Amino acid sequence: MKFNGIEKKEAGKFITRYDISYETSDHKEKIYEMISRNPDLKTREELADHPADSVVIIMHDESGERILLNKEYRMACGDYVINFPAGLIDPGEDYEKSTKRELKEETGLDIIKINDVMAESFSAIGFSNEKNICVVGVAAGTFSPSTSTAEEIEASWYTKKEVRELLQKEYFAARTQAYCYLWSKSL
16 A cells, blocks of 8 residues: 555644545555644644543442443534543643543543553544553542533442343443443453
8 A cells, every 4th residue: 555645635633634545455545534623734643643632530439349430421423422431632642641631521420440451542533643542540530411511421330230130221432332341251
């Protein structure tokens, strides 16, 4: 595959749409449509070589017997989706500060301990170069409504049995579904 270039198509408030032109191994010219949080992509290297855009917050309660999940209305699918708390890393923030802020804003809970931080991963490689940092830990406190009126979120703790039931009947974000499936099957 031969990369030919990137053309900005339309800029929005949070994302920008681009066309990536390339040539396949059988010499056919192709266009790949994608979106990015970067409002000014110019090179192939910039597609992957950039700091993480957001955090994904995977929290368990102090007993380790329950996992924190958000049931959130998502405009892109017009329905509620089960997802981990998550959000953009604001300018000047590192992942830890962003994790604490986003968890508090979306759930009212506080981080007690960070157990692990995974390497950066891509959110939706089929159409975006957005990168996440997944933070795994322990949270506690009292639930409160999201501080954003633009978000409709119901945060709750779930046992493994309850997660297995959700997996059979609710929409999930794919990363959350995969993690929850494995967690709910573990001893």
